[in-house]
Amino acid sequence: MAHERRAGVPVAGKDQLKQGKDGKSIAVQGLRGAILRGDMVPGQRLVETELVELFGVTRGSVRSAIDDLVADGLVERIHNRGARVRRVSLDQAIEIMECRRVLEGLIAAKAAERAGPDDIARLRVHGELLRQAIRDGEMGKYSTLNQELHAMLAEISGQSTAADLIGRLNAQIVRHQFQLAQRTAWPRSSVDEHGTIVEAVAAKDPAWAERAMHEHLSHVITALKNAGE
Amino acid sequence: MAHERRAGVPVAGKDQLKQGKDGKSIAVQGLRGAILRGDMVPGQRLVETELVELFGVTRGSVRSAIDDLVADGLVERIHNRGARVRRVSLDQAIEIMECRRVLEGLIAAKAAERAGPDDIARLRVHGELLRQAIRDGEMGKYSTLNQELHAMLAEISGQSTAADLIGRLNAQIVRHQFQLAQRTAWPRSSVDEHGTIVEAVAAKDPAWAERAMHEHLSHVITALKNAGE
DNA sequence: GCTCGCAGGATTGTCAACATTTTCGCTAGC
DNA sequence: GCTAGCGAAAATGTTGACAATCCTGCGAGC
Structure with a gap:
């Protein structure tokens, strides 16, 4: 005392x-x-x-x-x-991804609000690396870079609570995500969603960033649903 | 789960x-x-x-x-x-409420998708009770009913993951919410936000329900911010 | 007069033994 | 031949004691 x-x-x-x-x-x-x-x-x-x-x-x-x-x-x-x-059913995995979707949207929006010039530069570099990894078909590198990008956004946003929640949620569905990454050939349309997110944050447009992130994760959720059938 | x-x-x-x-x-x-x-x-x-x-x-x-x-x-x-x-700072409380905001938005949207006629009836009854409590100035009853309404939406939505997360988040900031409830005279404009949410769910309009919930909790967040100054 | 060092007391962290519950194999009986 | 009941073994849950660590108050030295 x-x-x-x-x-x-x-x-x-x-x-x-x-x-x-x-x-x-x-x-x-x-x-x-x-x-x-x-x-x-x-x-x-x-x-x-x-x-x-x-x-x-x-x-x-x-x-x-x-x-x-x-x-x-x-x-x-x-x-x-x-x-x-714990065995996580597909339905539960979808639920979890839906939570992730809105929380990542929050992070993207806040990151767009707070991003400084250096942050934006780092994001752009990372976005470019991601594009290369996709183009070269290196899924392992893509996955790593993807996680790093999300982590970077979380850091910029300053929303440690949301980041913590996302970390926990993610841990519960790594297995599903892994299976998804192996079985799914990502459609061309979703190739540059990360680029859009980066652009939105760079433009310091929270609503756009949130929308872009939502769209991105919606596609992942759709892929999850299809994978179950 | x-x-x-x-x-x-x-x-x-x-x-x-x-x-x-x-x-x-x-x-x-x-x-x-x-x-x-x-x-x-x-x-x-x-x-x-x-x-x-x-x-x-x-x-x-x-x-x-x-x-x-x-x-x-x-x-x-x-x-x-x-x-x-744990001592939760005002900034952290705001962060937590922002997470709650998007998660409750998710729940409201899903509840709007899944609500059946009996669910809607129950919600309407609860909404009416809430209005009465506000009109009579019974803050204690209001608080209880408010929690019950949110719990009801969570149940209807079937999103137990999100509901669980919200439960945890809420526990961390009960103290702040309590202080807020005691110190704040709620503006007339926010009196019937719950009514709007209920209506949106009853109309089975997910986007509207999510928007209504977002707006509602945005006001709470604003009140929190003002309370700190 | 102030700082450094040093036991004394208190509190937490770790461990090994004890009690309780469940499961699985076996025998007896129908 | 099949099911119900019983008993031993294994795994879990609980308790109490032991060891390591940290805070506090006091005294010696500069």
Whole structure:
């Protein structure tokens, strides 16, 4: 009480470093990585003792890590019956993408409001790289650049709350997105949607940026729906 | 889906019963309630041993409960330095409300798509009650009805992901909203925004419903901004 | 007079053992 | 031949004790 420290501001830069040491964070990072990487498939049981010897941490840490991932929606647990990797149905994935759509729209709009000249320059460079990756058919590079572009917009927008929510939502559907990227040949019309978004932000036109982002993600959602049939 | 803990509708009856028994859930509910009710003010330290004797559960349960609330953004914890009730700045509250704005817009749109005749009837009744509460100046009743209306839309929309996100976001800013409700005399123009939303949903016009919801929450955000000056 | 260093006390983080619940295989009975 | 009931094994949930870390107050030294 004597020490009224910093009013809680956002996130955790140094916390991450500190947490890297203790057992819980090793378990969290290991488990999250394994699930996101696909080493553990949806529906698979997570037996605590197995994870103990897999990660070399105590059972308490594993337990705590599972709690964390349950809160993130990556794992589901049933009382006295253990935990398993959450299986996200296509309908749920669509729901999640619809949330992402409006949140990314918000970010795009705010980014358009706040973007400075240097931000715009960086965005343009990234947009050009994206176009090249698409033209050369390098899907891996495209995916990486795509994520970086969204991250850049999030940073410019300053909407850390929205960015955080999107991060969580995305983690839940990486598998669907991966499948989508592999099975879908993107139509020519959607090739330059990123370019439009960049342009809208550069023009500092929030409404346009939001519309462009909405349109872009609507196409992804449509592709998701079609993939299910 | 993964989190049917708090938000809209208690799907699992027996889970509630089970959760009521074990220590962790008692601690979670108790702590969340205390924070939301304002019994514990932002910035206040949460000493584990104190909570132990307050709720009559073990320290492990308290610890686990704190982890849960950290994941929900209600509490922040610093390594080896304990946990405290998260202090949400006005800027952060505005950010959160902007997320809520677009998510509620999504829900309103989807609700307009899916609403059946009985849903519409229920909404109209609720809208009328809301109007009465405003006319009679009963702010407490207004607040309750307002929440119920939003919950009803969330249920109709079927977007449980968005509803869950909104539930979490809302919990983080109850304090701000409470202060806002007490200090602000709502302008006449915003009196019947709820009516407009209900009408738009009843007309099964998603775009209109989304616009109406956006406008409504934009006014709340504006009020929030003004309250800070 | 001020700063640096150092125990003392308090609080959190970790761990290993105990209790409870569920599941699966087996036997007995219809 | 099939189903119901029982018991052992495995996995989970819980508890209490131990170790590491941090804040506070006091005293010595410059």
